[in-house]
Amino acid sequence: MTATRVAVVASDGSARTGRVHTGRGSYRIPAFMPVGTRGAVKALDSADLDGLGVEVVLANTYHLMLRPGVEEIAALGGIHRFTGWSGHALTDSGGYQVHSLHPVVDDDGVEFTSVYDGAKLHLTPEGAVEAQGRIGADIQMVLDVCTTLPAEPGALRQAVERTAVWAGRARRHHRTFVDRPEGQALFGIVQGGTDPVLRVESARRTVEIGFDGYGIGGLSVGEPREAMLEALAATVPELPPDLPRYLMGVGDPVGLVEAIGLGIDQFDCVAPTRMARHGSILTGRGRLNLRNAAHTRDDTPLDESCGCSTCLRWSKGYLRHLLLVGEPTAWRLLSIHNLAQLLLLMEQARSAIAAGRFESFRSRVAAVWAP
Ligand SMILES: [Zn+2]
Structure with missing residues (x-):
């Protein structure tokens, strides 16, 4: 008898989604664990x-x-x-x-x-x-x-x-x-x-x-x-x-x-939170460098389609200002956003597996992040 068990709800090729049951309860997979x-x-x-x-x-x-x-x-x-x-x-x-x-x-x-x-x-x-x-x-x-x-x-x-x-x-x-x-x-x-x-x-x-x-x-x-x-x-x-x-x-x-x-x-x-503290921002369209001067007067959120608490309230211009003057608040707000983006990616992966369209999801992510 093991202390954990995977209950697979759906799989698509080798990709799988479901829950890991543990002594504490359960968590959804695929899962990203912040450090x-x-x-x-x-x-x-x-x-x-x-x-x-x-x-x-x-x-x-x-x-x-x-x-x-x-x-x-x-x-x-x-x-x-x-x-x-x-x-x-x-x-x-x-x-x-x-x-x-x-x-x-x-x-x-x-x-x-x-x-x-x-x-x-x-x-x-x-x-x-x-x-x-x-x-x-x-x-x-x-x-x-x-x-x-x-x-x-x-x-x-x-x-x-x-x-x-x-x-x-x-x-x-x-x-x-x-x-x-x-x-x-x-x-x-x-x-x-x-x-x-x-x-x-x-x-x-x-x-x-x-x-x-x-x-x-x-x-x-x-x-x-x-x-x-x-x-x-x-x-x-x-x-x-x-x-x-x-x-x-x-x-x-x-x-x-x-x-x-x-x-x-x-x-x-540790990368998503470390990147956030350096102003390297994950978005649905790839990476954004918040230190770039182009964002000085930018009143839009880090990612228009992100539902995180940072994007709902603050603009790139404000967050860039906090980052450049070294306000610790910048680290917090940007870390929240970057983690939200990776958790969203996991959510999208789970949905794509459940819907049997993981391969098209995989190629879309690869295209967005192509070097
Ligand atoms: Zn966000």
């Missing part, structure tokens, strides 16, 4: 996310374990009470952030230096399960080994090996440590870079251990899009159809829609 790096999606609060219709938020275990600390969050009632969020919370294992700190990786785990006080810290598959358990995530991710692409075949092979061994340790520890295993799901992670053969092997070994859902990691790290899609196409058929499939770190419109077409259910990415 609440340090307990908040930057510049926003949980009420903003409610207003946007967000159903799942990702929180970074690495940042939360360093500050304020998992015991502090547990003392404050866990991630939901701590952040005032009643939707789903998914935590990553911390492995991806630690990877960027050039950690020492051995069979036991990873050792890294805290960016805050220089302390030496150790993260193991078991420790990552405990940290996410104490934080109170609805969905945990296993600690995996990330590789930078392009990678030597030997490095990729070793990452797949260690990820599989660590996944087994995480699964065993999760069963004994977590009080309510049915209420706190654990997802495995498939690695293997852009090598389809390694991806298949990693997927099979991860599925053999048995998880509540499957993340696909180590992609969208600078490789050509075709290579990413080829790796995905090799991976997805190996994953159980009744469990969620999560492509980690992808958030550009074309990447999202292409991956949905291959059968991916959920995504996370």
Whole structure:
């Protein structure tokens, strides 16, 4: 019995829509999950996310374990009470952030230096399960080994090996440590870079251990899009159809829609909110640079057809002014809009799949965002 289950309502080719049922409730797929790096999606609060219709938020275990600390969050009632969020919370294992700190990786785990006080810290598959358990995530991710692409075949092979061994340790520890295993799901992670053969092997070994859902990691790290899609196409058929499939770190419109077409259910990415803070705006007609002087006296909204609270009330000229003078309000209003656009894209994908016209939707998105 797994802690999650996918109820597919409609599929079109490999694309599918429906709901993921969890210990907390359910969320619609395909789903985009905004990233609440340090307990908040930057510049926003949980009420903003409610207003946007967000159903799942990702929180970074690495940042939360360093500050304020998992015991502090547990003392404050866990991630939901701590952040005032009643939707789903998914935590990553911390492995991806630690990877960027050039950690020492051995069979036991990873050792890294805290960016805050220089302390030496150790993260193991078991420790990552405990940290996410104490934080109170609805969905945990296993600690995996990330590789930078392009990678030597030997490095990729070793990452797949260690990820599989660590996944087994995480699964065993999760069963004994977590009080309510049915209420706190654990997802495995498939690695293997852009090598389809390694991806298949990693997927099979991860599925053999048995998880509540499957993340696909180590992609969208600078490789050509075709290579990413080829790796995905090799991976997805190996994953159980009744469990969620999560492509980690992808958030550009074309990447999202292409991956949905291959059968991916959920995504996370910091890009839409980071872009918003730099004045790079997503619209139904492509990207708009709000810093452009052409918008100085523009009284129209960011996107005429967007129903977000920012577009209903404020003009490009006003938002551009706030952005240029560095008012934090600009970050908030522009982040709301960019997230609204990605959530709208997910809504459009769900409708297109349900109506059996996903292919025409996919080519329309590709045409809008063509370089
Ligand atoms: Zn808007």
